[in-house]
Amino acid sequence: MRCRRCRGAAVIEVRRHNAAFCGDCFERHVREQVKRAIRDHAMLEPDDRVLVAVSGGKDSLGLWDLLLGLGYRASGLYLGLGIGEYSTRSGDVVRAFAGERGAELIEVDLRRDYGYDIPTAGRKGSRSTCAVCGLSKRYVFNRAALEGGFDVVATGHNLDDEAATLLGNTLRWQTEYIARQFPVLAEREGMVRKVKPLYRLSELETAAYAFIRGIEYVVEECPLVAGNTQLRYKEVMNALEATSVGTKTQFLLGYVERAAPLFRDGDGPPVELTPCERCGQPTTARFCAFCRARAQVLGERLGPAERDPGTERQTAEEMSSEVLPAELYGAGRAG
Ligand code: SF4
Ligand SMILES: [Zn+2]
Numbered sequence: 001m002r003c004r005r006c007r008g009a010a011v012i013e014v015r016r017h018n019a020a021f022c023g024d025c026f027e028r029h030v031r032e033q034v035k036r037a038i039r040d041h042a043m044l045e046p047d048d049r050v051l052v053a054v055s056g057g058k059d060s061l062g063l064w065d066l067l068l069g070l071g072y073r074a075s076g077l078y079l080g081l082g083i084g085e086y087s088t089r090s091g092d093v094v095r096a097f098a099g100e101r102g103a104e105l106i107e108v109d110l111r112r113d114y115g116y117d118i119p120t121a122g123r124k125g126s127r128s129t130c131a132v133c134g135l136s137k138r139y140v141f142n143r144a145a146l147e148g149g150f151d152v153v154a155t156g157h158n159l160d161d162e163a164a165t166l167l168g169n170t171l172r173w174q175t176e177y178i179a180r181q182f183p184v185l186a187e188r189e190g191m192v193r194k195v196k197p198l199y200r201l202s203e204l205e206t207a208a209y210a211f212i213r214g215i216e217y218v219v220e221e222c223p224l225v226a227g228n229t230q231l232r233y234k235e236v237m238n239a240l241e242a243t244s245v246g247t248k249t250q251f252l253l254g255y256v257e258r259a260a261p262l263f264r265d266g267d268g269p270p271v272e273l274t275p276c277e278r279c280g281q282p283t284t285a286r287f288c289a290f291c292r293a294r295a296q297v298l299g300e301r302l303g304p305a306e307r308d309p310g311t312e313r314q315t316a317e318e319m320s321s322e323v324l325p326a327e328l329y330g331a332g333r334a335g
């Protein structure tokens with residue numbers, strides 16, 4: 001097998017591109033895909049302060065590595081979920097990565113800063129473990145970005161993650177979720193821009209990139225992943241891909257390039273947001289979904305709005321991955 005670019009010995013084959021690459025040319029291919037994603041969707045300006053949500057997995061650390069390599073001012077944000085040894089190891093890996101590169105790392109710990117951890121929230125609240133985990137991540141990323149003066153939050157969702165989420169939303173025709181599943185979510189009052197620069201790269205490619213770059217990452221999956229619906233959609237997509245190479249790419253990139261505007265146009269007027277009476281973050285109710293979930297877990301009372309969910313609508317952020325909450329960190333291992 002020869003490298004498509006330099007004709008040297010290839011180390012990886014990318015079947016959907018019908019191409020093989022040597023290590024150097026593969027790194028270049030990955031960088032080109034990321035640059036194209038950023039350019040096509042105006043994800044980042046050269047001077048933006050970027051906050052990369054890092055879990056310790058290959059996608060988010062690979063993304064951080066790529067953005068630093070492309071010259072962006074990229075800091076990391078690690079959220080401690082309190083999931084035993086898995087979280088301990090994830091935190092260690094992220095700290096080592098940041099230390100080696102001299103990159104800024106912001107750490108938030110759910111137990112220390114908000115009084116609960118994910119296993120406890122899964123047992124005590126009304127949401128599933130992954131749902132409350134996804135909600136916590138979305139909230140903390142946005143709040144940390146606002147408080148730190150960042151312009152944008154970048155997450156490590158790859159093509160497989162996005163295709164699986166799109167499949168799940170399409171099977172139920174959840175058109176509002178579909179409309180918001182896009183490589184970039186624009187900034188709006190109290191919410192920073194969110195971008196997914198890896199959406200053109202498959203899981204195989206992000207894993208190979210991490211390997212070739214010598215990035216140490218947590219390979220194990222989150223021990224709570226069993227209830228995660230996204231994994232089932234990934235399995236279906238992989239089965240289709242095995243017999244029909246390119247299905248995932250056509251499904252996702254076809255949506256992004258051709259179908260997404262159809263859903264966005266039918267999206268209706270923007271939802272009006274007001275500050276949460278507890279934390280000040282934008283919401284459509286008196287209290288935001290995060291404060292309501294947290295109060296439930298801690299056994300606190302917030303006020304009447306908490307008992308009257310019929311009067312509220314979810315914000316774009318609350319909706320964007322409500323069905324498949326693990327997607328925020330880039331799934332599979334998700335944490
Ligand atoms: S699988 Fe992902 S979303 Fe679910 S609890 Fe673990 S880290 Fe959170
Ligand atoms: Zn080459």
Ligand SMILES: [Zn+2]
Pocket residue numbers: 276277278279280281287288289290291292
């Ligand atoms: Zn709140």
